[in-house]
Amino acid sequence: MLYKIRDLKRVHGDNTILDIDALELDSGRIYTLIGPNGAGKTTLLNILAFLDMPTAGKVRFQGKPVRFSNGELYQLRQKVSLLAQYPILFTGSVRKNIEYGLKLRRVAAPARRDVVERVLEMVGMSRFVEADAHKLSGGETKRVALARALAIEPQVLLCDEPTANVDTENQEIILEILKRCNREQNVSLIFATHYLSQSTRLADSTIILQNGRLSSGRRENVFQATLMEKHGGLWLYQLDSSLTLQVAAEQAAQGVESCSVNIDPKRITLHRTAPAGERAVNCWSGTIKKLERVNGGIKMTVDCGLQVQVLQPLVEYQREPRALDEQVVLAIPVDGAMFR
Amino acid sequence: MELLFDSLHSAFLLFISLDPDLFEIVGVSLTVASLSTLIASVIGLPCGFLIAFKNFAGKRFVITVLNTLLALPTVVIGLVVYSFISRRGIFGPLELLYTQKAIIIGQVILIVPVIATLTIAAISRIDKRYRSTALTLGANELEMAVVIFLEAKYGIIAALIAAFGRVIAEVGISMMLGGNAKGFTRTMTTAMALEYDKGEFVLAVALGCILLAFAFFINMLFHFFQGRTDIDAV
Numbered sequence: 001m002l003y004k005i006r007d008l009k010r011v012h013g014d015n016t017i018l019d020i021d022a023l024e025l026d027s028g029r030i031y032t033l034i035g036p037n038g039a040g041k042t043t044l045l046n047i048l049a050f051l052d053m054p055t056a057g058k059v060r061f062q063g064k065p066v067r068f069s070n071g072e073l074y075q076l077r078q079k080v081s082l083l084a085q086y087p088i089l090f091t092g093s094v095r096k097n098i099e100y101g102l103k104l105r106r107v108a109a110p111a112r113r114d115v116v117e118r119v120l121e122m123v124g125m126s127r128f129v130e131a132d133a134h135k136l137s138g139g140e141t142k143r144v145a146l147a148r149a150l151a152i153e154p155q156v157l158l159c160d161e162p163t164a165n166v167d168t169e170n171q172e173i174i175l176e177i178l179k180r181c182n183r184e185q186n187v188s189l190i191f192a193t194h195y196l197s198q199s200t201r202l203a204d205s206t207i208i209l210q211n212g213r214l215s216s217g218r219r220e221n222v223f224q225a226t227l228m229e230k231h232g233g234l235w236l237y238q239l240d241s242s243l244t245l246q247v248a249a250e251q252a253a254q255g256v257e258s259c260s261v262n263i264d265p266k267r268i269t270l271h272r273t274a275p276a277g278e279r280a281v282n283c284w285s286g287t288i289k290k291l292e293r294v295n296g297g298i299k300m301t302v303d304c305g306l307q308v309q310v311l312q313p314l315v316e317y318q319r320e321p322r323a324l325d326e327q328v329v330l331a332i333p334v335d336g337a338m339f340r
Numbered sequence: 341m342e343l344l345f346d347s348l349h350s351a352f353l354l355f356i357s358l359d360p361d362l363f364e365i366v367g368v369s370l371t372v373a374s375l376s377t378l379i380a381s382v383i384g385l386p387c388g389f390l391i392a393f394k395n396f397a398g399k400r401f402v403i404t405v406l407n408t409l410l411a412l413p414t415v416v417i418g419l420v421v422y423s424f425i426s427r428r429g430i431f432g433p434l435e436l437l438y439t440q441k442a443i444i445i446g447q448v449i450l451i452v453p454v455i456a457t458l459t460i461a462a463i464s465r466i467d468k469r470y471r472s473t474a475l476t477l478g479a480n481e482l483e484m485a486v487v488i489f490l491e492a493k494y495g496i497i498a499a500l501i502a503a504f505g506r507v508i509a510e511v512g513i514s515m516m517l518g519g520n521a522k523g524f525t526r527t528m529t530t531a532m533a534l535e536y537d538k539g540e541f542v543l544a545v546a547l548g549c550i551l552l553a554f555a556f557f558i559n560m561l562f563h564f565f566q567g568r569t570d571i572d573a574v
Contacts, residue, residue, distance in 0.1 A: 051472050074480050082476045088469040091491055101477035152478060 002027045002188050008057035010043050017043045018212045030182050030202055033192040035209035036338055041192035045158045049082035081154035085161040087145030089133035094144050097133050101152035119147040123177055139170035159191035220309040221263040241305035246281050246334055253339035265311035267336035271329045282332035288322055351546030369527040372440050373508040376447035381500055384452045388459025409453035414512030421446045421517055438519035446513035451503040462495025498562050505558040
């Protein structure tokens with residue numbers, strides 16, 4: 001077991017940024033951490049990178065409890081490296097940047113040269129070895145920062161939105177490098193992303209964070225969506241079937257026509273007939289095909305043309321019990337979906 | 341105007357004749373100012389670095405006090421130090437009064453706040469991501485501090501230049517604590533004041549020209565480093 005987290009909390013003032021009951025991550029695997037802005041992804045990565053301390057809770061790393069004292073964190077950081085969402089390069093050349101971690105580890109100059117050549121080759125930046133690090137573009141900076149992180153051969157590589165603000169070509173390069181590192185060097189990889197498609201392509205497991213909590217909507221209600229039209233503050237998407245979904249513009253995927261959408265099962269409400277008012281925006285008719293008891297609630301699979309998972313608290317279910325093959329109407333709020 | 345041109349002409353002749361008195365005064369000034377800057381930087385740089393780097397109760401108050409000390413008049417420093425090192429002062433037996441050491445003590449007090457506040461400003465401008473980047477690459481606290489220091493180096497050098505400029509041009513401390521003794525504590529500024537009192541403008545203007553040349557050189561350096569800092573910050 002790489003990480004084992006229990007009752008982890010990170011609080012800033014009155015805000016609980018992170019509140020995770022239990023999370024276990026294995027070695028040698030690729031995990032994606034997805035969630036909207038402010039979900040706590042960066043905070044979790046910082047704690048996993050031993051750069052931030054939890055307010056409460058227990059973290060075990062490679063089977064040993066982490067005490068979050070300076071001396072111990074220094075030792076643990078030798079094994080884990082974080083690639084920030086907006087990485088910063090030290091003043092000087094690209095070579096100087098990549099050599100930094102190696103110098104800290106007292107690697108001899110000839111070996112350092114070899115490593116610099118190898119990692120720059122890996123990220124396709126060999127010709128920039130003597131370039132001024134502050135004169136690189138955003139994508140190049142990210143690739144050099146990745147090379148710098150890889151140079152120290154971490155056992156765990158944490159990446160915060162590694163493809164954010166990077167052009168499509170560089171995105172593919174970065175993702176390919178991450179995949180190779182995991183495959184060839186057995187580096188455990190945990191990366192935060194907004195892109196469900198990246199999660200589907202690369203990850204062995206996906207962790208969904210919403211409002212600092214792990215979402216039970218893991219791999220549930222993920223559909224392909226195509227933008228049809230923008231109407232004021234609402235954008236209309238066509239899903240795989242004939243279903244349409246209207247979402248608030250600020251929730252929508254910016255700059256892309258086709259994308260993946262994840263609908264939170266907890267945000268879907270069930271009705272006998274189509275509701276009026278705000279809830280009438282996204283109403284899908286369907287038949288209940290499966291009912292199962294899960295932690296603290298009832299999970300229902302509703303066939304609306306797409307198999308949609310709905311999670312209802314037990315109290316609410318007991319107030320109005322449902323039956324198999326019952327006809328229902330699902331109402332999805334305009335902010336109940338998460339894109340890409 | 342005639343007086344000024346005559347003085348300038350005479351000053352130029354004095355300068356190219358390599359007048360020993362002139363160079364002796366310049367030598368004392370440079371020695372005292374350099375030592376003051378060196379000692380003040382040993383105190384001010386770590387203080388400024390720690391204040392900028394660490395979070396502690398009363399941090400804002402400390403910065404406000406340091407900023408206030410920037411306005412400390414040289415005459416006040418001269419008086420305070422005088423009270424300590426005069427014969428009746430607690431350090432009287434050390435016989436520091438009217439020595440270069442006395443000037444250096446006063447000047448160090450003058451520029452420690454300058455160096456500390458400008459170091460705080462230089463360190464505070466450094467992006468916080470440098471810290472986490474150094475840590476995640478395996479640096480310990482000290483190695484991380486070195487990274488921050490190196491990233492702020494142009495701002496820190498500019499702080500030292502500003503401090504040197506402040507002490508080489510000050511007159512109050514040098515006059516009150518040094519006593520303007522020829523060959524020992526006579527600096528450019530005190531010599532200028534003396535020559536002015538005597539009505540001897542030639543040496544005063546010559547020294548003024550040299551002081552201005554130094555000031556110009558220092559400002560050129562300051563702007564060079566300030567420019568480098570701005571470019572780095574982009």
